[in-house]
Amino acid sequence: MQANRLTISEIQAGLKGKTLTCESLAKQYLDTIAAHNSDINAFLEIDPNQVIADAKAADQRLAGGGAIRELEGVFAGIKDNIHVLNQTTTCGSKILAGFKPIYEATVVKRLRDAGAIIMGKLNCDEFAMGSSNENSAFGPVKNPINRNLVPGGSSGGSAAAVAAGFCTIALGSDTGGSIRQPAAFCSVVGLKPTYGTVSRRGLVAFASSFDQIGPLALCVNDASLVHKVISGKDEQDATSLTHSPTWSELPKDTSSLKGLTVGVPKEFLGDGIDLEVSEAMNQTIEKLGHMGAKVVSVSLKLVDRCLPVYYILSSAEASSNLARYDSVRYGPRLHEGGSLDELYLNNRSLGFGPEVKRRIILGTYVLSEGYYDAFYLKAQKMRTLIRQDFEKAFQQCDVLLTPTSPFPPFALGAKTADPMAMYLADVCTVPVSIAGLPAISIPVPRTSTQLPVGIQLISRALEEDQLFAYAMAMEVMLKGNHL
Amino acid sequence: MSQEEFETVIGLEVHVQLNTQTKIFCGCATDYSNKPANTHVCEVCMGLPGVLPVLNQRVLQYALKACMALECDITKETKFDRKHYFYPDLPKAYQISQFDKPIGQRGTIRIELEDGTERQIGVTRIHMEEDAGKSLHAENGETLVDYNRACVPLLEIVSEPDMRTPEEARAYLEKLRLIMRYIGVSECDMENGSLRCDVNVSVRPVGTKKFGTKVEVKNMNSFRSVVRALEYEKKRQVRQIKREQRILQQTMLWDDVKGETRVMRTKENADDYRYFPEPDLPPVRISEDLIQEVSLLLPELPDKKVDRILKTYGIPAYNARLMAEDRELSDFFENAVKAHNNPISISNWILSELLRELNKDLLPIRDCKIQAVHLGQLVQLIDSGVISGKIAKDVFEVMYKEGKDPKSIVDSRGLTQISDDSKIEEIILTVLTNNAQSVNDMQAGKMKAFGFLVGQIMKETKGKANPGKVNEILKSLLLTKYQIECP
Numbered sequence: 022m023q024a025n026r027l028t029i030s031e032i033q034a035g036l037k038g039k040t041l042t043c044e045s046l047a048k049q050y051l052d053t054i055a056a057h058n059s060d061i062n063a064f065l066e067i068d069p070n071q072v073i074a075d076a077k078a079a080d081q082r083l084a085g086g087g088a089i090r091e092l093e094g095v096f097a098g099i100k101d102n103i104h105v106l107n108q109t110t111t112c113g114s115k116i117l118a119g120f121k122p123i124y125e126a127t128v129v130k131r132l133r134d135a136g137a138i139i140m141g142k143l144n145c146d147e148f149a150m151g152s153s154n155e156n157s158a159f160g161p162v163k164n165p166i167n168r169n170l171v172p173g174g175s176s177g178g179s180a181a182a183v184a185a186g187f188c189t190i191a192l193g194s195d196t197g198g199s200i201r202q203p204a205a206f207c208s209v210v211g212l213k214p215t216y217g218t219v220s221r222r223g224l225v226a227f228a229s230s231f232d233q234i235g236p237l238a239l240c241v242n243d244a245s246l247v248h249k250v251i252s253g254k255d256e257q258d259a260t261s262l263t264h265s266p267t268w269s270e271l272p273k274d275t276s277s278l279k280g281l282t283v284g285v286p287k288e289f290l291g292d293g294i295d296l297e298v299s300e301a302m303n304q305t306i307e308k309l310g311h312m313g314a315k316v317v318s319v320s321l322k323l324v325d326r327c328l329p330v331y332y333i334l335s336s337a338e339a340s341s342n343l344a345r346y347d348s349v350r351y352g353p354r355l356h357e358g359g360s361l362d363e364l365y366l367n368n369r370s371l372g373f374g375p376e377v378k379r380r381i382i383l384g385t386y387v388l389s390e391g392y393y394d395a396f397y398l399k400a401q402k403m404r405t406l407i408r409q410d411f412e413k414a415f416q417q418c419d420v421l422l423t424p425t426s427p428f429p430p431f432a433l434g435a436k437t438a439d440p441m442a443m444y445l446a447d448v449c450t451v452p453v454s455i456a457g458l459p460a461i462s463i464p465v466p467r468t469s470t471q472l473p474v475g476i477q478l479i480s481r482a483l484e485e486d487q488l489f490a491y492a493m494a495m496e497v498m499l500k501g502n503h504l
Numbered sequence: 505m506s507q508e509e510f511e512t513v514i515g516l517e518v519h520v521q522l523n524t525q526t527k528i529f530c531g532c533a534t535d536y537s538n539k540p541a542n543t544h545v546c547e548v549c550m551g552l553p554g555v556l557p558v559l560n561q562r563v564l565q566y567a568l569k570a571c572m573a574l575e576c577d578i579t580k581e582t583k584f585d586r587k588h589y590f591y592p593d594l595p596k597a598y599q600i601s602q603f604d605k606p607i608g609q610r611g612t613i614r615i616e617l618e619d620g621t622e623r624q625i626g627v628t629r630i631h632m633e634e635d636a637g638k639s640l641h642a643e644n645g646e647t648l649v650d651y652n653r654a655c656v657p658l659l660e661i662v663s664e665p666d667m668r669t670p671e672e673a674r675a676y677l678e679k680l681r682l683i684m685r686y687i688g689v690s691e692c693d694m695e696n697g698s699l700r701c702d703v704n705v706s707v708r709p710v711g712t713k714k715f716g717t718k719v720e721v722k723n724m725n726s727f728r729s730v731v732r733a734l735e736y737e738k739k740r741q742v743r744q745i746k747r748e749q750r751i752l753q754q755t756m757l758w759d760d761v762k763g764e765t766r767v768m769r770t771k772e773n774a775d776d777y778r779y780f781p782e783p784d785l786p787p788v789r790i791s792e793d794l795i796q797e798v799s800l801l802l803p804e805l806p807d808k809k810v811d812r813i814l815k816t817y818g819i820p821a822y823n824a825r826l827m828a829e830d831r832e833l834s835d836f837f838e839n840a841v842k843a844h845n846n847p848i849s850i851s852n853w854i855l856s857e858l859l860r861e862l863n864k865d866l867l868p869i870r871d872c873k874i875q876a877v878h879l880g881q882l883v884q885l886i887d888s889g890v891i892s893g894k895i896a897k898d899v900f901e902v903m904y905k906e907g908k909d910p911k912s913i914v915d916s917r918g919l920t921q922i923s924d925d926s927k928i929e930e931i932i933l934t935v936l937t938n939n940a941q942s943v944n945d946m947q948a949g950k951m952k953a954f955g956f957l958v959g960q961i962m963k964e965t966k967g968k969a970n971p972g973k974v975n976e977i978l979k980s981l982l983l984t985k986y987q988i989e990c991p
C-alpha cells in the first residue's frame with residue numbers, strides 16, 4: 022500500500038513501530054502534490070518547507086520520547102474558508118485574494134495541539150456556494166477518480182485532496198451538503214456534525230445558522246478521530262454547545278447492525294434519483310437485511326420544501342455576512358475613485374462571482390421590507406416544521422439512510438449554465454442541514470467502470486457517537502470484509 | 505392662530521454609552537477617548553472575516569439595571585438582530601442591535617418642572633446595541649476611520665411622544681442622566697458623546713388629539729441645544745402650518761452655530777435596514793434568578809429617595825430634591841443626621857455652606873475633608889449652645905480645610921460660648937460704661953443704638969457670648985439701670 026493512502030491508525034502503528042517517520046510521510050504527500058496538484062487544483066497554497074520543518078520537529082519530539090498524540094503523523098489540508106496563520110484565506114474569491122488572517126481558527130489550533138501537521142489551503146467554491154467546485158475564482162477542482170468529472174462542492178478541494186492522497190485528512194465546511202456531497206463524489210468519508218458541536222471561530226461565514234466544519238477522510242474511524250479533536254465548546258463562539266459526549270470504542274465488525282432499525286425516507290427513492298444511485302441504495306438495503314438490520318420505510322413529508330427554505334434562509338444570512346467585503350479595510354482594491362457608493366458598487370461587482378452575486382441579491386430581496394414575512398419568516402416557520410418531521414421519523418428508527426446525492430458526479434461544465442439543476446445536487450443533504458442534525462457520507466464500493474456513489478446516514482442531534490458506530494459497521498459491511 | 509395656540513409633541517431617542525470595562529462583543533477596552541486611532545481594536549470589533557460576537561454579561565447586567573430603574577417590563581426571552589447599512593465606520597456593514605424583542609418595554613420616567621409640577625413620561629423601549637467607529641473627514645478629501653469606538657456598548661432608550669414643551673424634554677434628559685449615573689451604568693455626558701439624543705417633534709393646535717407630521721432632528725450636542733432645536737422646530741412648523749404648507753416627514757440636522765435645522769433626508773428615501781435575528785448569538789433567557797441578583801445591585805433610586813427623605817426627615821421638598829440629585833450627597837446628609845438629629849439644620853448647612861465651598865473648588869463630595877458625622881456634631885454644638893452660629897461658620901471653615909472634628913477645633917481655639925450670666929453681665933456693664941453716648945441715644949428714643957451695643961459686646965467677647973443671653977441681659981440691665989424699655 023502507498024504510504025500516502027494510510028489511515029490514521031496505520032500511520033500511528035508505523036510511527037510506534039518506527040517503520041515510518043513524519044518526514045517520510047511528508048515527502049510522499051508533497052511528491053504526490055507536486056505530481057498531480059497542477060491538474061487537480063486542490064491545493065491553492067502550500068508551503069513545502071514549513072511542512073517538512075513541522076514533520077522533522079514532530080519526529081524529533083517522538084525520538085525524544087514524546088507520546089503519540091491523537092493526531093500524531095496526520096497531515097491535514099484545510100478548506101480555504103478556514104483561517105490558518107501565515108497563509109491566505111481567499112474563500113475561493115477574488116474579493117479576498119491575498120487576505121491573511123491575524124488569528125487562527127479554533128479547529129486548526131485544536132488540530133495542531135493534537136499533533137496534526139497543517140499542509141495548506143484547499144480550493145473551494147467561492148464563499149462555499151456551489152456543488153461542483155466550479156465557482157472558485159482560482160479555477161475548478163478535478164475529480165481524482167476521473168478528471169473529467171467534478172469533485173462536488175463546495176469542499177471539492179478537500180474531498181479531492183484526500184482522494185488523491187495529497188493529505189491524510191482534510192477539513193471542509195458544510196452549509197447545505199458541502200462536505201457530504203463532495204465526499205460522495207470523490208469516494209471518501211465526510212461528516213457534517215450537529216450544528217453547534219464544532220466551533221465556527223475562524224470559519225468565514227456563509228450562512229451562520231447552517232455552517233459547520235467537519236472532517237473528510239479515507240475511513241469512518243479517521244473522521245471520528247478528527248471530529249473528537251475539533252469538537253467541543255469554544256468560549257469564543259456563542260453558538261457552540263456545551264456538550265461532552267462519551268466516545269465508545271468503534272465496532273470492528275457488522276454485529277452491531279443486527280436488530281438495528283434503519284429508516285429509509287421514501288421521498289429519496291424513485292423520482293429524481295439517478296439509476297446508479299438507486300442501485301447502490303438497493304444493494305445497501307439488501308446487505309443490511311442480510312446483517313439482521315430492520316429496514317423500514319419512513320416519510321419526510323416536507324422534503325420538497327427544503328430547497329426553497331434552504332435557499333431563502335441561507336441566502337438571507339449570506340447577503341448579511343458578505344456585506345462586509347467592500348475593499349475598504351482589507352482585500353484588494355479592485356477599483357479606485359468615485360463616490361463611496363461607487364466604491365462599494367465597483368469593488369463588489371468586480372470582486373464577487375456570479376453565483377455569490379445571485380445569492381446576495383436573493384438574500385437581500387427576501388429580507389427587504391414588504392417581503393420579509395412572505396419569505397424569511399415563512400421559511401423560519403418551515404424550518405421548525407422540518408425539524409419536527411425528522412423527530413417523527415426518528416420515532417420509527419435508530420438511524421436514517423438516504424443517498425448523499427441524487428446523482429453521481431457529472432462532467433465539468435455540465436450544469437454550470439443551469440443553477441436550478443445544480444441546486445438539486447443538494448436535495449438529500451439540505452434537509453439535514455435545515456434540521457441541524459449530524460450526517461455522514463460513506464462511499465459504496467463500485468466497480469472501476471461505475472461512477473462513485475455515497476450513502477448518507479443521519480442520526481439524532483448530538484448522537485455522533487452512535488452515528489460513527491453505525492457508519493463503521495456499514496463500512497465494514499459494504500467493503501465485504503465481514504465475511 | 506398664534507404660536508401659543510400650538511403645542512409641541514416631543515419624543516426622544518437617547519443613546520447611552522455604557523461604562524463597562526470591555527466592549528459588548530469582544531474583550532477590547534472601552535476607554536477610547538484620547539487614545540490613538542485604532543489601538544483599542546481586535547478582529548471581532550473590526551469585523552474581520554470569520555469572527556463571532558460573544559455577549560459581555562456585564563452589558564446584560566447594566567441593561568437590566570437600566571430597565572429596572574426605568575420600571576420597564578423585562579423581556580424574558582430577548583434576542584439580538586442585525587441592522588444593515590453600508591458605511592465605512594460600520595465594519596460588518598451591519599450593527600448588532602435589538603429589533604422586535606428589546607430587553608425592556610413600557611417603562612416610565614417622572615419629571616419635575618420648575619413650577620414644582622410632576623409628570624410621568626412613558627418609555628417605549630430600551631435595547632442593547634453596539635456603537636460604530638468614527639469617520640474623520642480630512643481636509644484633502646480623504647476619509648479616515650477610527651474603530652476604537654466600534655463595538656462599545658450602547659443602550660437606546662426611546663420615549664413615548666409624551667412631552668409637550670422643550671422644558672419637559674430637558675427635564676426628561678436631566679432625569680434620565682440622573683438615574684443612569686445613580687445606577688452607575690453611564691456617565692451620560694452629551695459633550696463627550698456618552699449620551700446622544702435625537703428628537704421627534706410635531707406640532708398641533710392645543711386641545712386637538714391628532715398628532716401632526718413628525719420631524720426627526722439629529723446632531724444636538726448639549727441639553728441646551730436640544731431645547732434650542734425644539735424651540736426652533738416648533739416655530740418653523742407652526743409657521744409652515746399658518747402658511748398652509750404641508751409638513752414633510754423629514755430627518756433634519758441641527759446647526760448649533762446658525763441656530764437652525766436643515767433637511768438631511770425625506771422619508772421617501774428612508775433606509776431599509778433588513779433586520780433579521782442575529783444567528784451568531786443565541787436568544788438570551790433572563791431568569792428570575794438573574795433579575796433577583798441584579799435587583800440587589802440596584803441602589804435606592806432618586807424618586808424613591810426624595811419621597812423617603814421627605815417622609816423621614818420632614819425637610820423642605822426643595823432641599824430633599826437637591827440632595828437626592830447626588831447619591832453621595834444624600835448619603836452624607838443621612839450619615840450626618842445619624843450623628844445629630846436636626847435634619848433641617850443639617851440640610852441647610854449642606855446645601856448652603858458645604859455646596860458653596862465644594863462648587864468653588866470643583867470638588868465632588870467624596871473628596872470633601874469634612875466627615876458627615878462631624879457636620880452633625882457641628883450642628884449639635886450649636887443646638888446645645890456651646891457655640892454660636894457665627895462661630896460655627898468659623899469652625900466649619902477650619903473643618904473644611906483641615907478635616908478635624910468640630911469639638912477639638914472649638915476646644916483648642918477656646919471658642920466655647922460664654923453662657924455664664926454673671927460673666928456676661930460684667931462685660932455688658934463695662935461696655936455700657938464705655939459707650940455712654942449710645943445709652944444717651946437710647947434714652948432719647950433712638951433704639952437703633954441697641955444693635956450697636958450688642959455688636960460692641962460681641963466684639964468684646966470675640967463673638968463667644970451666647971447671643972440670646974446677651975440680648976436678654978442687656979435688655980434687663982437697660983431697664984433696671986436706665987429705665988430704658990426695649991421692644
Ligand SMILES: [Zn+2]
Nearest residue numbers: 530532546549
Ligand atoms: Zn475588539
